[in-house]
Amino acid sequence: MSSKEHKKHKLFMVDDHPVFRRGIRQLLQFAPEIELVGEAASCDEALAGISVTRPDLVLLDLRLHKNSGHEILRLIRPQWPEIKVVILTVSDAEEDLTEALRDGATGYLLKDMEPEELLEGVRHALKGEIILSQRLRSTLGRVLNGTGRDDPEKKNVLSRRECEIVAAVAQGKTNKMIAQLLGITEETVKVHMKRILRRTKLKNRVELAVWVNDQSRLAPATRAIP
Amino acid sequence: MSSKEHKKHKLFMVDDHPVFRRGIRQLLQFAPEIELVGEAASCDEALAGISVTRPDLVLLDLRLHKNSGHEILRLIRPQWPEIKVVILTVSDAEEDLTEALRDGATGYLLKDMEPEELLEGVRHALKGEIILSQRLRSTLGRVLNGTGRDDPEKKNVLSRRECEIVAAVAQGKTNKMIAQLLGITEETVKVHMKRILRRTKLKNRVELAVWVNDQSRLAPATRAIP
DNA sequence: GGGCATATACCTCGAAAGAGGTAATCCATG
DNA sequence: CATGGATTACCTCTTTCGAGGTATATGCCC
Numbered sequence: 001m002s003s004k005e006h007k008k009h010k011l012f013m014v015d016d017h018p019v020f021r022r023g024i025r026q027l028l029q030f031a032p033e034i035e036l037v038g039e040a041a042s043c044d045e046a047l048a049g050i051s052v053t054r055p056d057l058v059l060l061d062l063r064l065h066k067n068s069g070h071e072i073l074r075l076i077r078p079q080w081p082e083i084k085v086v087i088l089t090v091s092d093a094e095e096d097l098t099e100a101l102r103d104g105a106t107g108y109l110l111k112d113m114e115p116e117e118l119l120e121g122v123r124h125a126l127k128g129e130i131i132l133s134q135r136l137r138s139t140l141g142r143v144l145n146g147t148g149r150d151d152p153e154k155k156n157v158l159s160r161r162e163c164e165i166v167a168a169v170a171q172g173k174t175n176k177m178i179a180q181l182l183g184i185t186e187e188t189v190k191v192h193m194k195r196i197l198r199r200t201k202l203k204n205r206v207e208l209a210v211w212v213n214d215q216s217r218l219a220p221a222t223r224a225i226p
Numbered sequence: 227m228s229s230k231e232h233k234k235h236k237l238f239m240v241d242d243h244p245v246f247r248r249g250i251r252q253l254l255q256f257a258p259e260i261e262l263v264g265e266a267a268s269c270d271e272a273l274a275g276i277s278v279t280r281p282d283l284v285l286l287d288l289r290l291h292k293n294s295g296h297e298i299l300r301l302i303r304p305q306w307p308e309i310k311v312v313i314l315t316v317s318d319a320e321e322d323l324t325e326a327l328r329d330g331a332t333g334y335l336l337k338d339m340e341p342e343e344l345l346e347g348v349r350h351a352l353k354g355e356i357i358l359s360q361r362l363r364s365t366l367g368r369v370l371n372g373t374g375r376d377d378p379e380k381k382n383v384l385s386r387r388e389c390e391i392v393a394a395v396a397q398g399k400t401n402k403m404i405a406q407l408l409g410i411t412e413e414t415v416k417v418h419m420k421r422i423l424r425r426t427k428l429k430n431r432v433e434l435a436v437w438v439n440d441q442s443r444l445a446p447a448t449r450a451i452p
Numbered sequence: 453g454g455g456c457a458t459a460t461a462c463c464t465c466g467a468a469a470g471a472g473g474t475a476a477t478c479c480a481t482g
Numbered sequence: 483c484a485t486g487g488a489t490t491a492c493c494t495c496t497t498t499c500g501a502g503g504t505a506t507a508t509g510c511c512c
Contacts, residue, residue: 075397159488171301172433174468186468188490194470195488204498205469207398209432210439385458400498412498414460420500421458430468431499 008035009126012055014072015088016041016064020111024059027115034122043067047075055083057106057126062089062096070099074207077104086125088118092133099201103211107131158196165192169205170212234261235352238281240298241314242267242290246337250285253341260348269293273301281309283332283352288315288322296325300433303330312351314344318359325427329437333357384422391418395431396438 011034015021021039028036037053040046042064050058058076062069073085086107087100100108107125109118110133121131158166161182168178175193179186193205202208237260241247247265254262263279266272268290276284284302288295299311312333313326326334333351335344336359347357384392387408394404401419405412419431428434 079393079397161489167305169432170436171305172428172430172436174430175470176468184489185491187492190470191490194472197470202398204398204400206395206432206435209436210396210398213436213439387459401500402498410459411461413462416500417460420502423500 009033009057010035010037010053010055011057011059011122012037012046012050012053013039013059014041014046014064014069015039015059015061017061020061023115027119031119031123034126041065043072043075046072050076050080050083054080057084057086057122059088059122060085060105062087062091062100070096070103070201073100073103073105074211084125084128086122086131109133158199162192162196165189166196166208166212169193170209172209235259235283236261236263236279236281237283237285237348238263238272238276238279239265239285240267240272240290240295241265241285241287243287246287249341253345257345257349260352267291269298269301272298276302276306276309280306283310283312283348285314285348286311286331288313288317288326296322296329296427299326299329299331310351310354312348312357335359384425388418388422391415392422392434392438395419396435398435 011028013021013024013036015024018041021041025036028034037055038049040049043066046058046060060069060072064072069087069089073087076083076085081104084106085104086109087096087105088109088111089096090111092110097108106128107121107130109121109131113121113133121133124131164182165178168181173181175189176186179189182189197203197205197208200208200211202211237254239247239250239262241250244267247267251262254260263281264275266275269292272284272286286295286298290298295313295315299313302309302311307330310332311330312335313322313331314335314337315322316337318336323334332354333347333356335347335357339347339359347359350357390408391404394407399407401415402412405415408415423429423431423434426434426437428437
């Protein structure tokens with residue numbers, strides 16, 4: 001490697017469309033300060049590649065063949081919190097956006113944007129800024145105001161009671177202990193837990209605990225747990 | 227409150243010896259920049275008091291009547307990571323020291339130290355430094371070198387295999403998934419898990435997950451999970 | 453070679469977790 | 483007032499965890 005430039009930014013791309021990847025590769029030729037250190041089309045490939053190449057930034061498609069990009073994002077964040085992850089997808093669904101931001105994405109770009117804008121976005125992201133496709137600004141406004149308009153089961157805000165339970169889970173407490181702590185039945189705690197897991201789209205209490213601890217550290221002002 | 231000084235440092239004391247507490251109160255009169263915002267003699271009192279007063283620093287005795295100070299420390303860290311916790315105890319046991327440092331204590335002082343030194347220690351701790359009683363320096367050396375000399379069941383280093391498992395747990399994986407991932411039996415994973423929990427003195431996988439995620443964030447260079 | 457730690461596997465057993473469903477109460481908002 | 487969310491509780495059922503125990507093979511250090 002030539003040691004001429006200070007240090008190239010390392011970029012990793014996860015997308016299951018070979019043609020799209022080719023497009024990005026092409027595009028990156030106009031960004032000499034960015035080096036593409038790896039590509040992946042699946043979750044496994046992505047994690048393997050990322051663990052080896054340790055990129056500065058990951059361009060991540062949400063819809064892959066097997067797993068979803070959200071999963072990958074949730075796997076990357078805890079392991080390598082310093083890696084920036086920018087979502088690059090076709091989905092302008094409010095749900096995907098909120099989930100990605102909640103999971104700690106550095107940016108959310110739509111695939112139909114102009115190549116130049118995309119490059120600009122990546123450059124800003126590398127500087128640590130949070131970037132967002134223009135078309136999503138209005139959506140974000142709604143999200144930040146907590147005025148999600150869609151079906152209740154997908155709200156991104158937890159109720160007071162749920163927050164108390166989440167806090168307890170994040171300390172490793174069992175359902176029984178939480179019940180005792182809050183003066184309710186263990187069965188009721190389970191009910192809450194089930195709803196919490198469905199809403200947060202997390203699989204079990206361990207993921208929940210890790211997620212909360214991430215949240216409270218990385219974005220105390222934005223976290224969903226007041 | 228008089229708004230004369232910039233802002234007093236808030237200190238919270240947890241110790242079940244009223245007389246010792248009185249001694250500290252006395253001592254703090256010589257530290258006008260430090261304000262004692264609360265005291266507690268038990269775990270419950272401590273957590274309640276801390277959650278209300280939000281001190282900058284907690285002076286924590288390890289041996290309390292009911293719970294141990296270690297427990298309190300483990301409860302404080304995840305909830306209020308910004309609060310500094312300085313252990314103040316009679317125990318010069320290597321085990322207590324390592325456990326406290328592992329759990330994120332800012333300092334570890336012995337109760338037999340000179341009051342002036344104690345005050346100095348607290349002042350340094352408030353500035354974010356890690357403080358340690360002189361008498362423990364040698365012990366710490368041994369600890370950091372991983373040359374713990376005591377019984378094997380209490381070693382503070384995890385084996386390679388155990389680390390792999392811990393990493394997986396920290397991502398919310400179930401034993402079955404880990405088994406598949408590592409190509410071993412779920413039963414074997416369980417065996418490892420049991421040993422890991424015994425060694426780390428953690429109660430369940432949730433605590434383990436949170437602990438690991440704390441470690442990797444707060445002290446990437448010192449963490450027990452290589 | 454004799455310990456000792458590690459890693460593997462299998463066994464039982466009880467506790468904990470999570471998914472389902474039903475249902476009652478309270479409270480806010482339309 | 484009606485609808486719907488939040489909170490509470492109880493039911494069943496399956497899966498997962500974690501604590502015991504036993505056992506074998508490997509490799510390392512004294």
